[in-house]
Amino acid sequence: MNWTELLRTEVETVYGTTMRLLDKVDPNNLEWKPASGSNWMTVGQLIQHICNACGAGCKAFVTDDWGLPAGKKTEDLLPEEVLPPAEKLPTVKNVDEAKRLLAEDKAIALQIIDKTGENDLANRAMAAPWAPDVSLPLGRHLLQMIQHLDRHKSQLFYYLKLQGKSVNTEDLWG
Numbered sequence: 001m002n003w004t005e006l007l008r009t010e011v012e013t014v015y016g017t018t019m020r021l022l023d024k025v026d027p028n029n030l031e032w033k034p035a036s037g038s039n040w041m042t043v044g045q046l047i048q049h050i051c052n053a054c055g056a057g058c059k060a061f062v063t064d065d066w067g068l069p070a071g072k073k074t075e076d077l078l079p080e081e082v083l084p085p086a087e088k089l090p091t092v093k094n095v096d097e098a099k100r101l102l103a104e105d106k107a108i109a110l111q112i113i114d115k116t117g118e119n120d121l122a123n124r125a126m127a128a129p130w131a132p133d134v135s136l137p138l139g140r141h142l143l144q145m146i147q148h149l150d151r152h153k154s155q156l157f158y159y160l161k162l163q164g165k166s167v168n169t170e171d172l173w174g
Contacts, residue, residue, distance in 0.1 A: 003121035003139035007113045011054070011148045015106040017174040018050060018153040019099065024165050025156075027095045033086075034162060043159055044091035050065060050156065051092065051101035054149035055108030061141045062112050062120075073129075113142065 032046030041049065060066045079134070092098045113121075121139035128141060153172075160167045 001122075002118065003137075003142075004113060004118050007121070007139065007146065008110065010143065011106060011109050011113070013174055014054070014146055014150045014153060015102065015109075016173065018149065018156070019102060020158050020174070021153060021160065021167075021171060022047070022099055024103065024160055024167060024171070025095050025098075026163070026165075029163065030091065030094070030164060032159070034159070039086045041086045041089055042091060043156075045086060045089040046152065046156055046159065047095075047098045048090050048092045048101075050149060050152045051098055051105055053105075053152050054145045055105035055112070057144045057145035057148065058109050058112045061126070061128075061138060061145070062116050074090055107148070109142075116142075127154055 025043060025047065030047075031042050033040040063082045092101070106149045116138065121142065123139055124138040126138060126141065127136070157167055157172050159172075
């Protein structure tokens with residue numbers, strides 16, 4: 001298997017469909033969230049999360065810089081610092097900002113994939129901070145970051161469906 005080719009193809013596909021879904025977001029609906037249940041992100045918060053769901057994570061895996069304060073490790077953080085409740089999450093200001101941020105995140109993902117190289121993608125094994133006992137090849141971790149974006153893209157798809165927007169399977173899969 002060629003990790004570089006696989007990852008680049010997945011990035012192009014997932015970011016492309018995500019960008020097209022952003023075109024369907026009503027800029028006046030960024031505060032919308034599902035009416036039932038709890039701990040839902042608003043559309044704006046979900047989009048903010050989407051805009052750093054992949055490239056930033058890919059970069060963190062490759063550089064081992066998770067943006068933590070000096071001397072801190074993931075296990076030193078409180079659970080709400082690792083995974084804050086929805087009401088504490090940041091939001092995008094507007095859809096144009098989201099498109100710019102998503103394009104920047106895509107550029108980071110592609111740059112990291114190319115910079116890392118096939119040998120490290122296939123052979124450099126490591127554990128994620130949230131699963132320190134599970135060592136996987138770096139390529140697998142980067143694929144999981146792309147899948148992370150893809151799953152939140154699907155969440156945006158269903159948010160749009162719940163809002164009555166005209167979306168279908170082609171919007172979800174490209």
